[in-house]
Amino acid sequence: MCARTTYNEKRVLTLSALFASLFAGGGLVIGLLVGSLVIMFDGVYSLVSLLLTLLSLATSRYIMKPSDERFPFGRAVLEPAVIAVKGAVILLVVGYSLYSAIGAMFTGGREVDASIATAFGAINVIGCGFAWWYMAALNKRRTSGLIDAEVKQWQMDAMLSVAVTAGFVIAWGISLTPLAPYAVYADPMMMLAMSFYFIKVPFQMLTSALREIFLMAPSKEICQTVDQSVFDAGKESDQEIELAGVTKVGRELWVDVDIYPDSSEMILLEDIEQTRETIKKRLAKLPLKLQITVNIAT
Structure with a gap:
């Protein structure tokens, strides 16, 4: 803050x-x-x-x-x-x-x-x-x-x-x-x-x-906003991106995202950072401190 x-x-x-x-x-x-x-x-x-x-x-x-x-x-x-x-x-x-x-x-x-x-x-x-x-x-x-x-x-x-x-x-x-x-x-x-x-x-x-x-799901409005941001990030990425979880804790919004790599490709650090920045940009309007975690799913 x-x-x-x-x-x-x-x-x-x-x-x-x-x-x-x-x-x-x-x-x-x-x-x-x-x-x-x-x-x-x-x-x-x-x-x-x-x-x-x-x-x-x-x-x-x-x-x-x-x-x-x-x-x-x-x-x-x-x-x-x-x-x-x-x-x-x-x-x-x-x-x-x-x-x-x-x-x-x-x-x-x-x-x-x-x-x-x-x-x-x-x-x-x-x-x-x-x-x-x-x-x-x-x-x-x-x-x-x-x-x-x-x-x-x-x-x-x-x-x-x-x-x-x-x-x-x-x-x-x-x-x-x-x-x-x-x-x-x-x-x-x-x-x-x-x-x-x-x-x-x-x-x-x-x-x-x-x-x-108890780290339960936040309001429907926040969930919809996060869902849309992850969807937008997926359209800009060559990888499959899926929202793993989201919760609001005080003034912070915790967002977990999974990237599913193509078996023939290697995920670069740039791909992960691009995904994080895209989601961050989409969620910037929320009056919350963002904690975005991007995981490589297997």
């Missing part, structure tokens, strides 16, 4: 850590003051996001070190490993919040000061929305798996803040009607709804990262 991408990654992760620390502190304090499960979940989620962002920042720096005896094939696998940890931890946070919400529903609900909660929610919507937009814009310039995970975290936080604010506005409206006794169930009901909705994102993060860790 180039130096500019590395700088962009560190910049985004550092900003994310600063934003997360602010929202974590505010969410925990306000949540405890007003007794809201949802706001406390928002604060805990931001605190977890902060810790995970610091982990991503440390990993981002460590990945750039060259291969050595401990990591003879590089450190690219650390990126999906960190993303898997993020997904698993967020799943745990959402699961615990779901458990707390169910408990509150069966113990009479939770009374919340809707005015303070609504004001805090509105501030969170603006702050989290800005963080999500800003980091997504930076990620478009230089794509990174770690930054993409950060963008998804802030997307969840922004949507959570919108749901919290809307829920408290509804709860405040209910408190002004004959249904006021039921307003205490608004907070745990919001937590239930959001838990079921948000569980999808960390689950996708976890499964996607595990696919990379």
Whole structure:
């Protein structure tokens, strides 16, 4: 990965850590003051996001070190490993919040000061929305798996803040009607709804990262692009060329190609290099570091 991408990654992760620390502190304090499960979940989620962002920042720096005896094939696998940890931890946070919400529903609900909660929610919507937009814009310039995970975290936080604010506005409206006794169930009901909705994102993060860790096939789009590049290389070569395997590991794309020589010909080093360069040229548009291995099949 180039130096500019590395700088962009560190910049985004550092900003994310600063934003997360602010929202974590505010969410925990306000949540405890007003007794809201949802706001406390928002604060805990931001605190977890902060810790995970610091982990991503440390990993981002460590990945750039060259291969050595401990990591003879590089450190690219650390990126999906960190993303898997993020997904698993967020799943745990959402699961615990779901458990707390169910408990509150069966113990009479939770009374919340809707005015303070609504004001805090509105501030969170603006702050989290800005963080999500800003980091997504930076990620478009230089794509990174770690930054993409950060963008998804802030997307969840922004949507959570919108749901919290809307829920408290509804709860405040209910408190002004004959249904006021039921307003205490608004907070745990919001937590239930959001838990079921948000569980999808960390689950996708976890499964996607595990696919990379276990060297499974990448997305259909990447596979099609690699297939086409190998097909083009075969048309430019006198030898039969076949794609042996392809997988994405973090920011790297590993491509294995087999060359089947004609029994009456000898494959020259130039043929192998030409095949590698042709495939590399065709895949240059992908925002990934290419690791192309050309094997002579027998």
